[in-house]
Structures are given as C-alpha cells and as structure tokens.
Amino acid sequence: MLKNKSLISVSDLDKGDIEDIFEKADYMYQNMNNMRQNEPMKLKILSTLFYEPSTRTRLSFESAMERLGGSVISMADSKTSSFSKGETLADTIRIVESYSDIIVIRHPLEGAALLASRFSSKPVINAGDGSGEHPTQTLVDLYTIKKELGDIENKEITIIGDLKYGRTVHSLLLALTRYHVKINLVSPANLKLPDYVYKEIKNKLDVNIIDDIEQSIKQSDVLYITRIQKERFTDKNEYYKLIGSYKITKKEVEKMKENSIIMHPLPRIDEIDVEVDFMKKAKYFKQASYGIPIRMALISMIAGD
Amino acid sequence: MDRTLKISKIKDGTVIDHIPAGKALKVLNIINIGENNSISIGIKVPSNKMREKDVIKIENRFLEKIELDKIAMIAPNASISIIKNYDIIEKFSVDLPQKIIGILKCNNQNCITNAGEPVNSEFNLVSSNPLTVKCVYCKREMADNEIINNL
Ligand SMILES: Nc1ncnc2c1ncn2[C@@H]1O[C@H](COP(=O)(O)OP(=O)(O)OP(=O)(O)O)[C@@H](O)[C@H]1O
Ligand SMILES: [Mg+2]
Ligand SMILES: [Zn+2]
Numbered sequence: 001m002l003k004n005k006s007l008i009s010v011s012d013l014d015k016g017d018i019e020d021i022f023e024k025a026d027y028m029y030q031n032m033n034n035m036r037q038n039e040p041m042k043l044k045i046l047s048t049l050f051y052e053p054s055t056r057t058r059l060s061f062e063s064a065m066e067r068l069g070g071s072v073i074s075m076a077d078s079k080t081s082s083f084s085k086g087e088t089l090a091d092t093i094r095i096v097e098s099y100s101d102i103i104v105i106r107h108p109l110e111g112a113a114l115l116a117s118r119f120s121s122k123p124v125i126n127a128g129d130g131s132g133e134h135p136t137q138t139l140v141d142l143y144t145i146k147k148e149l150g151d152i153e154n155k156e157i158t159i160i161g162d163l164k165y166g167r168t169v170h171s172l173l174l175a176l177t178r179y180h181v182k183i184n185l186v187s188p189a190n191l192k193l194p195d196y197v198y199k200e201i202k203n204k205l206d207v208n209i210i211d212d213i214e215q216s217i218k219q220s221d222v223l224y225i226t227r228i229q230k231e232r233f234t235d236k237n238e239y240y241k242l243i244g245s246y247k248i249t250k251k252e253v254e255k256m257k258e259n260s261i262i263m264h265p266l267p268r269i270d271e272i273d274v275e276v277d278f279m280k281k282a283k284y285f286k287q288a289s290y291g292i293p294i295r296m297a298l299i300s301m302i303a304g305d
Numbered sequence: 306m307d308r309t310l311k312i313s314k315i316k317d318g319t320v321i322d323h324i325p326a327g328k329a330l331k332v333l334n335i336i337n338i339g340e341n342n343s344i345s346i347g348i349k350v351p352s353n354k355m356r357e358k359d360v361i362k363i364e365n366r367f368l369e370k371i372e373l374d375k376i377a378m379i380a381p382n383a384s385i386s387i388i389k390n391y392d393i394i395e396k397f398s399v400d401l402p403q404k405i406i407g408i409l410k411c412n413n414q415n416c417i418t419n420a421g422e423p424v425n426s427e428f429n430l431v432s433s434n435p436l437t438v439k440c441v442y443c444k445r446e447m448a449d450n451e452i453i454n455n456l
Binding site for chain 2: 107112129132
C-alpha cells in the first residue's frame, strides 16, 4: 500500500500502515547484515536533495539504501549546487526524477516536499520541510517507544523544549493522535506549540500544557527532549537562563519512574547533560540507530518491486 | 416605493447585491474595471433582507468564475443579477468553493507557494462562518480579514 507512494506527512499513514512499517523494520533489524547480499534494491537509485544542512537524516537514508544494495546520488551543498542557482524546485525535481527511483528532500520552506511530489512521477519522501513536518523521524520516534517500552498505547509522554519551530514535535504529535496517550507539553513562553498544530490535536489527544516539569518527570513513561536553538533568542542571556531550567541532569533522571526512557531527535546541545548518556534510561543514541531499519523498511516498501 | 433606485438603470451589465454594509470597496478591489465599465456603488443603503447593505452596478461587464469566487469570500451572501437590455435575465447567489485555487495568497511567508514556484496557491474550505481556509501546502489556516487582504 505504500508502494510508489510519496510520504509527505504523517497524516498519509494510518495505524495499519505504521504497524506494517514496524513489522518490516523488525525484519530489517534482524537481517541487517544479510540484506547487503540479497540486494533487494539492486539497480535502484535514491537521490537526496538537501536544501538545508543535515547529518543524521541524510546519512541514515544513504546508509539504509546502501545496506539494501541500492545506490545513492546526492546534490552537493545546496549553496554551491547549480540546482539552487535560481532554478525553481519544480524544475529541479523534473530533472532529478529521471535520474532516480526515489527522492528524499529536505527544504527550508513549508510545503516544499508536497510540491516536489506533485512534480515527480517518482515517490518523494519528506525529510523535513521548514517548520512543517518530518514524518520519517516520527516513525523512528514511535518505533523507539515501541521497542523500548513494548507498546505505545496508554503511555504518558512529556515533550520539552522548542515546540514552536520543532517540526519533529509537530509530526510526532500528529502521529500520536492515532494512539491513546497522555501528552504533557513544556516550553518557554516564546516557543509554545503553534495554534494550528494545537487545533489539530486538542480533540484527539489528552494534551496538557504544563509549567511544573517536576511532576511530569516523575510520572512520565517518555521524556522527549528537543533542542532549543540559541538563534531563537535575541538576548543570549535569556537563553542561558532558560536552558538552565530545562536541562536534564542526573538529578532529574533519578526521579523518573522505572521503565521510563529519555528521547531526543538530536543533535543535542545543552538540553541533556552528558553524564546522563551513560544511564540506562538514556535512549537517544539507540533512537538514532533505529533510523536505519525504519528507513530501510520505508525505502523497500515504497521503491521495492 | 422604490427608494434604492436612486441610480439610473443600466442597459447591460452586472449587479452585485447584498454585500455586507461597508465591504463594497473591497469587492471593487478584486474586479478588473475596463474603460467602458461605468460603475455605481451604493454604500449602506437600507435593505429588507439585511437592514443595511452595499450594492455595486457595473455596466457592460460580466463576471468571471474567479471573480465570483473572490466575491464569495468577501460577501458570502451576495446575489448576482445579469442585466441585458434593462432586464434581469439571470440571477444567482455566489458560492464558496470547497477548494480555493489560485485566487488567494498564503499568509505564511515561509510557504513554498510564496517562493516563485510555478504553482497555484491551494486552500481547502474549513468553515464558512467564520470564514476559514487551510493552505494545502503549509497547512496554515487563514481567517476573515487575513483572507480578504490576501485576495
Ligand atoms: N436595469 C437595472 N439597472 C440597475 N440595477 C438593476 C436593474 N434591474 C435590477 N437592478 C437591481 O438588481 C438587484 C436585484 O433586482 P431585483 O428586482 O431582483 O431586486 P429585489 O426584488 O430587491 O431582489 P432581492 O430579493 O434579491 O433583494 C436590485 O438591487 C435592483 O435594484
Ligand atoms: Mg432587494
Ligand atoms: Zn501556505
């Protein structure tokens, strides 16, 4: 059902689709090393068009395709690439679709991936569009919860940090509307969840906007921390003052309940103290590693024969 | 007693009636007026249906679909009369389209439809009262005056 379809928004996926992807990801996870020999993506080409810097997402797509025996072509740095010299995205896509079987795009403007998919006869995967969505990160996040906690249903999830510009948060919340979960949102006043996202989820989720982070830390199954970007603050002192009160240290982790986990879409800056990295509840590096089986599953389901 | 026809009748043209009082100039803004289209405007004229209304009469001009769709967004209850040889030959009300394509600019500066790409803007109607639409590309909603200012 995902075959030849673009993946632009988590709204493109129903719960059944998500379960199918997880099942396939389990298979990829278990057969990671055989896949290279089986080469299910042999002779297929994935192109990555990143108009915005990315390390993890881009590398994990490239790694996933390589592990499936396919090959990858990438646009050079978008600032030097001839593709960006005034050429419209529509034109670039019309060219790139003939070079590849599946296209992965990240772009600073909202709706760019949808536009790309409309100009392409080949499937397009959204790897982030402005402050819009980032559906593959969301699948990685959900998969992490499922793998580490056994289930997504009935969990209490506290999301902390930049809820305004963080597209990973927007996509994650939209996807969580498919489950029965309790959500707590914690953010600085200038980085609150935008109304248009809140409207979308408020009737479908038990959402609580809270100030008291203390209590949520104690009772949550998942602490999902996001990066607060310094650039969002005109007064850098404000940033440092704030980051102090949002930082997760050993002390906070010790208050968390048993069998709870800490997630972060990475890169992490100051939000999680490095001493937490060695604690059992820290799952953010594990989370990043799940990016490979999830993206292998997606690529093979979308572009496979 | 005909108190609204202070304006002389037109031979051929279009009457846009039942515009909310005060919105006539906004409607006029989105209509291309040519050289031989003389226009009469009534602002805040008494009306049975609406207490007060605005009305626009344009000579030698018939409206296109895109103009009717724009009018629907400014004046959802407007009625249009087509006049030929002093008589009304057709009369209908405007209709809010479910999909609003190419007639409204997205208010989000960071939306791909504002970046010089060869695409029409595209919105879905979310609700007609209050008028709210949602950009298909960036998923942002726009309402009332925001919409009128971006027509
Ligand atoms: N030849 C004409 N020139 C200019 N305006 C005209 C002409 N004929 C009709 N109109 C105007 O067109 C509008 C609709 O005419 P109609 O006779 O249907 O009015 P009405 O009975 O008030 O209808 P409604 O119930 O829609 O208000 C009115 O505003 C009327 O003044
Ligand atoms: Mg009347
Ligand atoms: Zn938009």
